[in-house]
Each structure stands twice: as C-alpha cells, then as structure tokens.
Amino acid sequence: MLVSGPGRDAAGQNALRLLMQRLPGVSAIDGRASTELPVSADPPVLRSAQLVEGSSLRAIRVSAAGAETLSGFGAFLDGAQRMQIVGHYGGIPIVYGTASAAIRVRVNRRMVTWGHQPPGVQRKLFLPLRYLPALGDAASLDGVSTPGIVDTSLADQTGAFPSLHPTALLDRAMRALDEMREQVEHRLAEAWCALGEAPLFMDGGISGNPRVASSPCAVGVVKSHRTLFVEDDALRTVFGLAKGERSSVFRVSPRSRSSVISWYLRVREATGHDAMWGLVRVEAAECDRPAERAEEISRWVMAEMSPLSLPDGRWDKMAYGVRDCEEFLRAIS
Amino acid sequence: MTHVEALGRVVATERMPNTPHEFHFWTAIDSPVGIGTIVLVEGAQPVDGQIPRIYGIIVEGFSYTDLQSPLHDVLGHDGSPAQAGFASTERTEIRLYTAAVLRQIPEEPLQPVPMGRVFLAGEEDVQVALRMDGYLRDGAHTGIPIGVYRAGGTDAVIYLDADFLLGPEAAHLNITGVSGLATKTSAVEWLLASIFTHFPEDKGSIAAVCFNVKGPDLCYLDQPGRIEESDEALYEKLGVVPKPFDQVEYFAPYTARGITLNTFRNNEALLDNVTPLSWGLREVLQFAEVLLNKDDIDAKADALIDFIKENVVDKEFSDPILQKKHTVQSFADLDAWFRDVLQGMERKDGDSWRTHHVATIRKVRNRLSNISTRCAGLVTDSGAVSDLPFGSFADRTVYVVDVANLEEDAQDLIFARIVSNLREHLERRDLGVKHLVVFVDELNKYAPGDGADTYVRKMLLDIAERGRYLGLVLFGAQQFRSQVHRRVVGNSGTALFGRMDPDELSTPGYAVLSPATRTKLATLEKGQLMVRHPHFTQPIFVRFPRPSVMQGREGAERYPQSNEASIESAVLRSLRPLDPSITLPWVQDITALYTEQEVLRARNATLLARPADVKTYFSSQFRKIIPAQPAPRPLATSIRSAPENDPYGF
Numbered sequence: 007m008l009v010s011g012p013g014r015d016a017a018g019q020n021a022l023r024l025l026m027q028r029l030p031g032v033s034a035i036d037g038r039a040s041t042e043l044p045v046s047a048d049p050p051v052l053r054s055a056q057l058v059e060g061s062s063l064r065a066i067r068v069s070a071a072g073a074e075t076l077s078g079f080g081a082f083l084d085g086a087q088r089m090q091i092v093g094h095y096g097g098i099p100i101v102y103g104t105a106s107a108a109i110r111v112r113v114n115r116r117m118v119t120w121g122h123q124p125p126g127v128q129r130k131l132f133l134p135l136r137y138l139p140a141l142g143d144a145a146s147l148d149g150v151s152t153p154g155i156v157d158t159s160l161a162d163q164t165g166a167f168p169s170l171h172p173t174a175l176l177d178r179a180m181r182a183l184d185e186m187r188e189q190v191e192h193r194l195a196e197a198w199c200a201l202g203e204a205p206l207f208m209d210g211g212i213s214g215n216p217r218v219a220s221s222p223c224a225v226g227v228v229k230s231h232r233t234l235f236v237e238d239d240a241l242r243t244v245f246g247l248a249k250g251e252r253s254s255v256f257r258v259s260p261r262s263r264s265s266v267i268s269w270y271l272r273v274r275e276a277t278g279h280d281a282m283w284g285l286v287r288v289e290a291a292e293c294d295r296p297a298e299r300a301e302e303i304s305r306w307v308m309a310e311m312s313p314l315s316l317p318d319g320r321w322d323k324m325a326y327g328v329r330d331c332e333e334f335l336r337a338i339s
Numbered sequence: 340m341t342h343v344e345a346l347g348r349v350v351a352t353e354r355m356p357n358t359p360h361e362f363h364f365w366t367a368i369d370s371p372v373g374i375g376t377i378v379l380v381e382g383a384q385p386v387d388g389q390i391p392r393i394y395g396i397i398v399e400g401f402s403y404t405d406l407q408s409p410l411h412d413v414l415g416h417d418g419s420p421a422q423a424g425f426a427s428t429e430r431t432e433i434r435l436y437t438a439a440v441l442r443q444i445p446e447e448p449l450q451p452v453p454m455g456r457v458f459l460a461g462e463e464d465v466q467v468a469l470r471m472d473g474y475l476r477d478g479a480h481t482g483i484p485i486g487v488y489r490a491g492g493t494d495a496v497i498y499l500d501a502d503f504l505l506g507p508e509a510a511h512l513n514i515t516g517v518s519g520l521a522t523k524t525s526a527v528e529w530l531l532a533s534i535f536t537h538f539p540e541d542k543g544s545i546a547a548v549c550f551n552v553k554g555p556d557l558c559y560l561d562q563p564g565r566i567e568e569s570d571e572a573l574y575e576k577l578g579v580v581p582k583p584f585d586q587v588e589y590f591a592p593y594t595a596r597g598i599t600l601n602t603f604r605n606n607e608a609l610l611d612n613v614t615p616l617s618w619g620l621r622e623v624l625q626f627a628e629v630l631l632n633k634d635d636i637d638a639k640a641d642a643l644i645d646f647i648k649e650n651v652v653d654k655e656f657s658d659p660i661l662q663k664k665h666t667v668q669s670f671a672d673l674d675a676w677f678r679d680v681l682q683g684m685e686r687k688d689g690d691s692w693r694t695h696h697v698a699t700i701r702k703v704r705n706r707l708s709n710i711s712t713r714c715a716g717l718v719t720d721s722g723a724v725s726d727l728p729f730g731s732f733a734d735r736t737v738y739v740v741d742v743a744n745l746e747e748d749a750q751d752l753i754f755a756r757i758v759s760n761l762r763e764h765l766e767r768r769d770l771g772v773k774h775l776v777v778f779v780d781e782l783n784k785y786a787p788g789d790g791a792d793t794y795v796r797k798m799l800l801d802i803a804e805r806g807r808y809l810g811l812v813l814f815g816a817q818q819f820r821s822q823v824h825r826r827v828v829g830n831s832g833t834a835l836f837g838r839m840d841p842d843e844l845s846t847p848g849y850a851v852l853s854p855a856t857r858t859k860l861a862t863l864e865k866g867q868l869m870v871r872h873p874h875f876t877q878p879i880f881v882r883f884p885r886p887s888v889m890q891g892r893e894g895a896e897r898y899p900q901s902n903e904a905s906i907e908s909a910v911l912r913s914l915r916p917l918d919p920s921i922t923l924p925w926v927q928d929i930t931a932l933y934t935e936q937e938v939l940r941a942r943n944a945t946l947l948a949r950p951a952d953v954k955t956y957f958s959s960q961f962r963k964i965i966p967a968q969p970a971p972r973p974l975a976t977s978i979r980s981a982p983e984n985d986p987y988g989f
Contacts (some may be wrong), residue, residue: 313415
C-alpha cells in the first residue's frame with residue numbers, strides 16, 4: 007500500500023474551489039499543512055494463533071527457494087491512498103483524499119494493467135459536516151467530475167462523536183480513507199478471484215473480504231508487523247528465521263474478518279539488520295494440505311524478491327510486482 | 340494515410356521540453372520504430388480551428404528502467420548475471436525517442452509540438468512530411484526516385500526534385516562513403532538510371548560524362564548485372580526497368596607504346612563502343628597551364644607559349660633566322676621549329692629572339708616537348724585527334740572517360756580539357772544535350788580543401804558555383820567530405836551519405852547530426868544511404884537497389900584485360916569490331932613492310948574515320964612500297980664437257 011502525504015495537487019485544488027463556492031469562509035492552505043497527519047496504524051500487539059502444522063511453531067527450510075524457482079503468481083494487486091489538507095474552515099481541516107488500486111498482470115515477464123477490470127480510483131472530500139454550516143447543494147459535489155463527500159463527524163460504535171480537535175478529525179478522515187482504499191482493493195480482488203485465473207499476489211492481508219479470503223487464487227503478503235501472531239518461544243523462532251526459512255503454518259481468525267492460514271517467511275538475510283528485516287507474513291485461504299501449500303507459496307514469494315524494489319525503502323520485503331503497482335498508481339492517481 | 344493505431348505518445352517535462360523543431364515521445368518496447376523513422380503527431384487541441392499535425396523523424400533514442408543504481412541490479416542477482424535471467428519479472432523499461440520536426444501543418448503559427456498521439460507515417464504522410472507533395476503533382480511532376488524509405492511496414496518512394504538536383508533552382512550532388520561498400524559508384528549508377536527514366540521530357544535532353552578514375556567499376560555499364568529478387572521489387576516500386584544502360588560510349592587513351600587502349604575495357608568483345616582518346620599539339624597547348632607548374636610558367640614562359648599558340652601553331656611561319664618555313668601541327672613539328680629557332684640564334688650569336696631570351700626558349704621547349712612523353716598514349720606527336728563527340732552528344736547516353744590507369748598529369752589534362760569543352764558547348768547551347776551530369780570520384784584529390792590552387796580545382800569550383808545556370812551538373816564523390824573544398828560541397832544541393840568512417844564523422848561538419856544518426860551512418864548496410872535535399876528539413880535514410888549493370892570485379896573476370904600483344908594482334912583487335920571479316924593473316928600481310936609507328940598511324944586513322952570499307956581504308960593509309968624482288972642471278976655459262984675421247988679438251 008502506498009501512502010502519500012500532504013501537498014495540494016490539481017484535483018485537490020479543484021475540489022477546494024468547488025467547496026468554496028458552497029461554503030463561504032473556507033480558507034485555502036498554501037503549501038504543507040502544519041497539522042500533524044495521523045499515522046494509520048493499530049497499536050503493536052502480540053497475539054497467539056492456532057497452529058495448523060505440527061504441535062509447536064518451528065522454522066522450516068523452504069526447499070528449492072531462490073531466484074531460479076519459477077513463481078506461480080500471475081498478477082499483483084496493491085492499493086494507494088493520498089490525503090491532502092487542502093483548506094480549513096475556522097480551524098476545521100478540509101481533507102481531500104484519493105484511494106486507488108490496480109492489478110498488474112505479468113505477461114512475458116513484463117507487467118501490464120489487467121484489462122478485465124480497470125484500475126479503481128476514488129476521490130472524496132472528508133468533511134465533519136456536523137461542525138460545518140449547511141453546504142447548500144451538497145449533492146452536486148457528488149458527481150462524476152466532482153468529488154463526493156465523506157462525513158467524518160458521525161458517531162462511532164459507542165455513540166461518541168469526534169471532538170473538534172483537528173488531529174481527531176484528521177484521524178477520522180484517515181480511517182475513512184483506509185476503508186475506501188480497502189473497498190477499491192477488494193472490488194478488484196473479488197473480480198480477479200471470480201475469474202479464477204492465476205494466483206494473485208496481494209500486498210497486505212486477504213482476510214478483510216470473505217470471498218477473497220476463501221479463494222485459492224489470492225495470496226496476501228503482509229510487510230508490516232504491528233500485530234505479531236506469535237508469542238514467547240514462537241516469537242523467538244520467528245525472529246530467528248534465516249533467509250529461505252518459514253514458520254509453521256497457523257490460523258489467523260481476527261474478529262469481523264475471515265479466517266485464513268498464515269506463516270512467517272524470511273525472504274532476505276537479516277544478519278546486521280533488525281529482526282523484522284526481510285520478514286513477511288503470508289496469508290492464504292484455508293486448504294486441506296496447508297503445509298504443502300505454504301511450501302509452494304513460499305517458493306513463489308522468494309522468487310518474487312528479484313529484481314530488487316529499490317529505491318523503495320521497504321525493498322527488503324517488497325516484491326518488484328508490488329512496486330510496479332505502486333508506480334503505476336502514482337502515475338494515474 | 341495508413342496509420343491506424345497510435346504507436347506512441349508525445350511527452351514533455353520541464354527539463355526535457357518540446358520545441359517547434361524537436362519533440363519527445365515514448366512507445367511500446369516492441370514498437371517498430373528506430374533512428375530515421377518518420378512519425379506523425381496529431382495534436383489534441385485545434386489551433387485556429389485546425390488540429391495540428393506534426394511530422395518528425397526520429398534522431399535519438401533512449402532506453403532506461405526504474406533502476407536507480409547499477410549496483411541495485413548486482414545486489415538483486417547476488418552478483419551473478421546468470422541468475423538475472425531467472426527473475427520472474429523484467430524491470431519496467433521505457434523507449435523514449437527524440438524526433439526532429441520535418442513539417443508542421445498548419446505552418447503558421449509555428450508553435451512547440453503539442454502533446455498528442457504518435458503514429459507511424461504512411462506513404463502519403465512521408466510525401467507531405469518531406470514536402471514532396473509540392474513537386475509530385477499531376478502535370479508538374481519533377482520527382483526523381485532516389486530510393487525507398489522503409490520503416491515499420493511502410494515502403495515509401497523518396498523523390499528528389501529534378502529542379503533542385505539538375506538545376507536551375509539548385510544543382511549538384513555530393514556522395515560520401517567509405518570505399519568498398521557499394522556506396523558511391525553504385526549509388527551514381529542507380530541514380531543515373533533513375534534520372535534517365537524519370538527526368539521530365541519537357542525539360543529537355545540529358546546525358547552524363549563519367550570519369551573513371553580508379554578500378555573497373557564504370558567499365559561495364561552496358562553489360563547486365565546480377566539482380567536479386569529483393570532488388571527487382573525495389574526497381575518495380577521505383578519505376579525503373581532493371582537493365583543496363585542502352586547507350587554507353589567509352590573513351591580511353593592508348594598505352595605509352597600505343598598498341599592497346601589503356602583501359603580495363605580493352606577486351607576484344609567489348610571494343611565496339613570504345614573510342615581512343617588522343618589529342619595533338621593544339622588540344623594540349625590550350626591547357627598547357629594544367630601540365631606546367633608555377634615555376635614553369637613564369638610571365639616570360641607564358642608569353643612565349645602565347646606567342647606559339649597565336650603565331651606558330653597551324654600557321655605557316657617564317658622568320659629570317661629560320662632556315663625554312665614551318666607549319667607546326669604536331670609535337671614533332673614543334674620540336675623541329677624550336678630546333679631551327681635555336682640554331683638560328685646560335686648562328687647569329689644572339690641572346691634573344693623577338694624579345695624571348697634563349698634560356699626561356701630552351702625552357703619552354705624542354706617543358707612542352709616533355710608533355711608528349713609524360714602523357715604518352717594520350718598526346719600524339721602526329722597531331723591526330725580522337726575526341727568526345729562535342730556537339731553531337733545524345734540524349735540519355737553515358738560517356739565514360741577511363742583515366743584510371745593514367746599518370747596524374749594526363750588525368751588532369753583530360754579532366755580539364757573535357758570539362759572546359761563541355762562548359763563552352765553548353766554555354767553556346769550546341770553540345771547536343773540540354774543538361775549534362777559530370778561524375779567525378781575522388782574529389783579529395785581533385786578539389787581538396789587545402790593544398791595548391793590547381794587548374795582542376797578552380798574549374799570544379801566554377802562548375803559548382805555557376806554550372807547550374809548552364810545545365811552542367813557535378814556529381815562528385817569522395818571518401819572524406821571534410822577534406823573537399825567547402826565551396827564544392829557547399830554548392831551541392833543534394834548530398835548522399837553511405838557507410839561513413841567514424842573518424843570522418845567526428846569532424847565538425849557532422850556536428851549537426853545527432854549522435855544516434857552518426858552511429859547509424861557508421862553502420863549503414865550496403866544499399867543504404869542518408870539523403871539530404873533542399874526540400875527535406877532533415878536527412879532521410881533510404882534503400883536503393885543494386886545497379887543493374889555488371890560490377891567491376893565481375894566484368895574484369897568475365898572480360899579480362901588484354902595484355903600488350905603484338906602490333907598485328909592489336910590492330911586486329913581494334914579493327915575487327917568495325918569489320919569482323921578481318922583476320923590476323925590479312926593484317927600481317929598488309930603491315931609486314933611498315934614500321935610500328937606507321938601501322939599505328941594507319942590504325943588510328945581508320946578508327947577515327949570508321950569507314951564503310953575498313954580493309955580498303957586501312958590499306959590506303961600506307962605509302963606505296965614495292966616489295967623488294969630478289970636480284971636475278973646471272974646465268975652461269977655452262978662448262979663445256981670435254982669429249983670423252985679428247986685428252987686435251989681445254
């Protein structure tokens with residue numbers, strides 16, 4: 007997932023102009039906003055998971071893993087989001103967000119955009135309508151050529167409304183943008199899985215969508231480890247994985263998400279780096295022979311580590327196909 | 340227009356902007372374009388109510404990936420190039436091209452090239468791009484096909500404008516290329532065939548004079564060559580029949596001994612259209628300046644030569660100091676005249692005669708007499724003249740003057756005299772044709788950029804600067820264009836470039852070409868040329884067919900050069916094309932009593948006259964000699980035999 011920050015582009019400028027016509031008093035922000043953009047992340051936690059391979063989590067060498075191995079992945083899916091603070095109304099931040107996702111298919115070792123369904127790009131204004139005067143003809147902002155509006159001041163599950171603190175409002179906007187991106191990604195992933203073509207390499211987890219999570223076509227590769235699904239000795243085992251080793255397969259069953267099998271895989275030599283260096287967590291649909299499946303997919307993931315994704319800072323974990331998606335999304339959104 | 344699918348898109352950035360004369364575009368990796376490909380841009384926004392169309396030619400190409408440092412690729416494959424081949428994915432790669440603008444429509448206002456889709460130019464587009472549409476109109480077609488432009492499935496005939504190739508708007512052609520790669524001579528042979536086929540009838544007659552300065556390449560223009568299938572297709576496309584030239588006349592001097600013609604084309608089977616080239620005193624004296632260096636022709640010597648030209652040659656000359664009247668018509672006569680003058684001065688014990696000092700007279704005698712030795716075979720002592728048919732040049736005829744085996748002096752003399760005569764006749768409009776192409780190879784040598792200001796160079800400069808008004812067009816060729824006089828190449832409206840030497844390409848004259856174009860020039864295949872023409876705003880690459888005439892090497896193998904044979908064999912070889920019934924015994928019988936010089940004089944006179952009855956004419960050239968009869972032996976008186984019975988019989 008590509009996350010890019012502030013700075014107002016032409017689309018954001020256009021959205022602000024439309025808003026200013028309906029909401030007098032909105033001030034534009036030139037340049038970078040001083041309000042700190044929230045980081046969209048869950049708190050770091052350790053969480054236990056149910057093993058489905060063996061009785062204890064151990065390191066398993068992936069056989070025949072390397073660049074010579076043919077990868078079974080036929081396509082890559084990634085999403086991107088961009089949040090811009092384009093103006094404010096009495097200190098209330100006016101946020102313009104863009105979420106996009108694309109599937110890039112590998113044809114003759116070169117990446118092209120999947121022709122069956124075009125890349126998805128959504129642009130919205132994120133406004134706390136509760137704290138703003140009536141926008142007048144707000145519906146007219148929700149057109150094809152104009153951005154729609156997402157209300158970031160609705161009550162949460164506990165019935166609480168966000169405060170007027172700009173950071174709280176930005177945090178709401180960020181979460182809404184996260185959801186928007188996930189929806190765009192899932193739509194594409196569902197379409198891919200419905201056709202049942204070659205396995206799809208998804209950047210991030212697959213458990214967020216039941217159809218995707220149960221499809222043998224989708225494989226998720228998670229690079230961030232805010233939540234580690236191991237504890238105690240198992241944690242040490244994962245941190246001690248050498249290049250080309252994976253952990254035993256376990257089951258991940260988060261609340262409100264689908265159950266999938268998962269395992270850790272070290273794709274690069276971590277000597278001289280921190281414990282997370284080159285460590286990814288792979289997610290796949292439940293299956294009858296999880297160990298064999300993990301072995302096969304691990305080989306594919308290892309094969310995807312060449313060529314390098316440099317100059318991206320996450321190149322130790324990122325497949326080149328994902329970087330290609332991100333570059334594509336950067337170009338179109 | 341044949342373009343259907345866009346092959347690229349124009350791109351521009353602040354650091355790499357488009358201008359009115361240059362733009363950038365990207366294509367798919369497998370796009371069939373390359374350096375020299377002509378493309379068409381269709382703008383997206385109308386200008387003055389018209390969608391702009393921009394024609395360009397690719398002059399530079401770039402390819403790169405998203406790799407930031409080569410080291411990243413090394414790391415990505417653990418330093419093993421072999422492993423790189425196993426990578427599942429190729430890096431994202433771009434093909435980015437730079438094109439030079441050929442033409443913009445509308446032409447005003449001239450704006451930077453807009454963003455838009457890029458298409459491969461079709462045949463009609465190529466005509467518009469190169470402004471050929473202006474001279475390919477029905478009723479005003481002055482196009483001379485030079486070759487076929489090929490790119491991405493487009494085959495378009497490229498035409499030169501006859502008005503700009505052969506005058507009067509511009510004229511002259513210059514060809515550059517390394518030797519031995521079928522560029523210069525082949526291109527000229529092909530282009531002459533194309534000109535003879537396509538030169539508009541209403542513009543009058545045209546002929547060519549080619550100086551063969553080296554090798555046998557131009558010696559078989561009337562013999563069919565080997566044409567491959569691909570060439571036949573090119574000929575058909577270009578509208579030229581693949582056949583040798585119908586009318587070719589060859590001219591070559593004799594060897595120093597005077598027996599055989601000094602040309603690669605002296606095989607008996609090919610002699611029917613070979614004419615000896617021989618000049619006498621009058622012809623040479625006109626161009627004495629060519630043969631005499633600056634030290635020779637000081638003002639005093641020049642004055643004496645003028646005196647001889649004006650008062651002595653072809654006139655009855657008498658003077659009190661001379662022992663007899665002289666009528667000087669040949670070098671031999673001139674030498675006799677000099678001898679008489681000097682003897683007369685010795686008798687008078689004088690230092691000067693008619694203001695000419697004895698030393699000057701001796702010097703001029705020495706230099707002029709020496710000419711017949713230095714140009715033996717070309718200059719005759721006898722004064723017999725055999726020359727090009729000035730005044731009766733025929734339309735669509737090639738006249739080849741073979742000077743390949745001659746000394747430099749003789750080459751210069753031939754070149755100077757023939758070109759001067761051609762110019763004079765064209766000025767008087769009595770050459771026989773209205774336009775004449777003169778092909779000269781090795782311009783490095785004849786019109787060098789540095790070195791002495793020779794008569795030949797002055798004459799070439801004169802043709803280059805004024806020839807187009809007369810219909811005299813110079814087709815020059817050389818290996819190193821940078822070493823040819825700037826005014827000669829500068830006045831050439833059209834320039835062709837074959838495979839080029841990299842050293843030559845590094846000279847300043849080629850700085851206007853992009854590095855990629857220079858690289859392409861250094862690696863051109865046989866049969867490919869880069870063309871510059873006044874109508875083309877950028878050079879164009881074309882392919883031309885192999886000339887449909889026998890190549891020099893093949894001709895030399897099939898028709899080997901005759902060696903210096905006996906005088907009888909040489910006469911037989913010369914006369915048999917005029918009368919096939921002549922045999923060696925007949926020649927031996929006729930010439931048996933005469934000296935070699937007399938036999939050669941008779942042969943030369945016969946060849947010059949080309950009489951109907953060759954045998955009679957040839958025989959009549961000899962003075963009558965009654966064959967010597969053996970003296971009758973006196974009859975010996977018989978010895979009387981003594982009677983057998985007379986013991987005292989004596």
